[in-house]
Amino acid sequence: MDHNRVFDDLDSLANTAAIDCLRLANDMITERGRFHIALSGGRTPQRLYEQLADRIKETDWSRWHICFGDERCVPPDHPRSNAGMARKAWLSRVPIPSSQVHIMFNAGNDPENAAAAYAAHLQSLPRTADGCWPIFDLALMGLGSDGHVASLFPHSDALREDRRPVVAVPPPEGEEWRITLTYPVFNHARNLWFLVAGSDKREVMARIQRGENLSTPLPIQRLTPQAQPRWYLDRTAVIPS
Numbered sequence: 478m479d480h481n482r483v484f485d486d487l488d489s490l491a492n493t494a495a496i497d498c499l500r501l502a503n504d505m506i507t508e509r510g511r512f513h514i515a516l517s518g519g520r521t522p523q524r525l526y527e528q529l530a531d532r533i534k535e536t537d538w539s540r541w542h543i544c545f546g547d548e549r550c551v552p553p554d555h556p557r558s559n560a561g562m563a564r565k566a567w568l569s570r571v572p573i574p575s576s577q578v579h580i581m582f583n584a585g586n587d588p589e590n591a592a593a594a595y596a597a598h599l600q601s602l603p604r605t606a607d608g609c610w611p612i613f614d615l616a617l618m619g620l621g622s623d624g625h626v627a628s629l630f631p632h633s634d635a636l637r638e639d640r641r642p643v644v645a646v647p648p649p650e651g652e653e654w655r656i657t658l659t660y661p662v663f664n665h666a667r668n669l670w671f672l673v674a675g676s677d678k679r680e681v682m683a684r685i686q687r688g689e690n691l692s693t694p695l696p697i698q699r700l701t702p703q704a705q706p707r708w709y710l711d712r713t714a715v716i717p718s
């Protein structure tokens with residue numbers, strides 16, 4: 478848990494994350510001509526996305542390539558759609574060419590087919606030296622109160638996936654199917670940033686901070702990232718030391 482910062486509230490967390498994200502994007506664009514980012518969904522990153530849109534003049538959006546780390550299999554205009562949230566908060570407000578925004582799921586798709594199509598799209602990203610895995614410049618991550626990251630849930634078969642970069646995930650209880658990038662993709666990202674806010678995350682954060690060695694590790698504890706992860710936390714998510 479090096480590289481962590483604790484903020485008073487979600488707004489200041491999002492403000493710093495937006496500044497850092499634009500700086501990283503601009504550096505990557507200077508070095509490589511483009512910036513590949515995988516977005517997280519859920520509630521937490523929305524303020525970051527809004528703040529990125531508010532800073533419309535601070536980067537060359539035509540060089541951004543947007544993917545998603547995971548998705549709920551609902552139409553993009555559904556309130557639970559990760560793509561819908563990102564589009565409303567950010568992507569529809571900046572001039573990223575629509576051909577550079579790659580959503581995981583469209584209404585009427587079959588989750589397994591959509592995952593396979595997404596894997597095919599990921600072939601166009603920069604690859605690891607062995608050619609096996611796409612490399613994102615930045616993967617934004619959230620954390621569920623059960624320790625899930627992206628749509629890698631406790632006890633899911635997706636936790637053991639080591640061949641495919643994207644898989645469909647059968648519905649967590651009472652929910653819809655999911656599509657998620659798999660561990661090897663997140664592990665190969667050049668940068669992995671966790672945004673965690675809210676008191677519902679406090680218990681799971683305490684377990685992670687204690688480095689509890691569980692017989693069944695939480696999904697987040699199965700990550701073996703090449704990059705040192707960076708943590709953006711709000712005060713309510715952590716127990717003061």
Ligand SMILES: O=C1O[C@H](COP(=O)(O)O)[C@@H](O)[C@H](O)[C@H]1O
Pocket residue numbers: 517518519520521522546547548549559618619620621622625626627628
């Ligand atoms: O289901 C999901 O949950 C995690 C955490 O979301 P949050 O609402 O608690 O911030 C999120 O990272 C993931 O993208 C999302 O699909």
